[in-house]
Amino acid sequence: MKILLTGGTGFIGKELLKHLTTHEVVLLTRSTDMAKRAVNHADLGNVTYISHLNDMHHLNDFDAVINLAGEPIADKRWNAEQKQEICESRWKITEQLVSLTHASTTPPSVFISGSAVGYYGDQQQHPFDESLHVHSDNFTHHVCAKWEEIANRARSESTRVCILRTGVVLGCDGGALAKMLLPYKFGVGGPIGNGRQYMPWIHKLDMVRAIVYLLETEHAHGEFNVCAPHPVTNRHFSGTLARTLKRPHFLFTPKWTIKAIMGESSVLLLDSIRAKPKKLTELGFRFSYSRLEPALKNLLQHHE
Structure with a gap:
């Protein structure tokens, strides 16, 4: 396949490239020099780098689009400027890609685009799958709902669209787990809020395997919860992490402290999202790590 990839230098994108070495990849990036250094580990001569889409008038030469671009949502406090950057970094590139898809006489057969379980917002203790439809004014829902709506415009008889409603991706070289490790290693980790x-x-690994599975499964389409089949409470997660690291687990961070530090973005830690990957499992995808403890043991063993 010839694949147009955005977000290839991000936490997920860099891992995904390791699994696309048999494909021809065109990587869209703001800095080609920085990108070449960032993905040197996965570039076996199959990656071409471009810095913009302005010279493109169609996507006739591409078999697939994988769109993972977007400003990290948890790196900064959400003021008005940051919210705008979070939205526009997702929506604008997706609109460009959809326009190029529509301008194609032989468009890509699959358009895979990012989203997040933040689409659902706080669902308390209730388990749910992709059939849950949400209407909310919350920022996370607003970002994801419009992002998905734009991506779904690429759908046609020639192009199937897969939406990745991604959970918390665990890896020691980025994302949430990398940020958690330091306090736990010093013995000051623990649940956040009430931990429920x-x-x-x-x-x-399962995240990128799922993307490749959707890429190669020709009848896959629609929204997919890309998360393990056994979500856990924050208390369970923090206890398992502490036990895996052989560290104490008795401190906790009060809800008001998280809100004071993070402001509105505290919902990323405090909302309860018991999402199930029903569509992925029904499609036949098998998780390498369906339970938390083996997943953490694998990641931390390699990290150490």
């Missing part, structure tokens, strides 16, 4: 909020996690 559900956390839909996924091992980084």
Whole structure:
């Protein structure tokens, strides 16, 4: 396949490239020099780098689009400027890709685009799957709902669209787990708030395996919860992490402290999202790490 990839230098994208070495990849990036250094580990001569789409008038030469671009949602406090950057970094590139798809006489056969379980917002203790439809004014829902709506415009008789409603991707070289490790290693890790909020996690390997599975499964389409089949509470997650690291687990961070530090973005830690990957499992995808403890043991063993 010839694949147009955005977000290839990100946490997920860099891992995904390791699994696309048999394909021809065109990587869209703001800095080609930085990108070449960032993905040197996965570039076996099959990656071409471009810095913009302005010279493209169609996507006739591409078999697939994988769109993972977007400003990291948890790296900064959500002021008005940051919210705008989070939205526009996702929506604008997706609109460009959809326009190029529509301008194609032989468009890509599959358009895979990012989203997140933040689409659902706080669902408390209730388990749910992709059939849950949400209407909310919350920022995370707003970002994801419009992102998905734009991506779905690429759908046609020639192009199937797969939406990745991604959970918390676990890896030691980035994402949430990398940020958690330091306090736990110093013995000051613990639950956040009351710890009863559900956390839909996924091992980084399963994340990229799922993307490749959707890429290669010709009848796959629609929205997919890309998270392990056994979400856990924050208390369970923090206890398992502490036990795996052989560290104490008795401190906790009060809800008001998280809100004071993070402001509105505290919902990323406090919302309870008990999402199930029903469509992925029914499609036949098998997780390498469906349970949390083996996933953490694998990641931390390699990290150490």
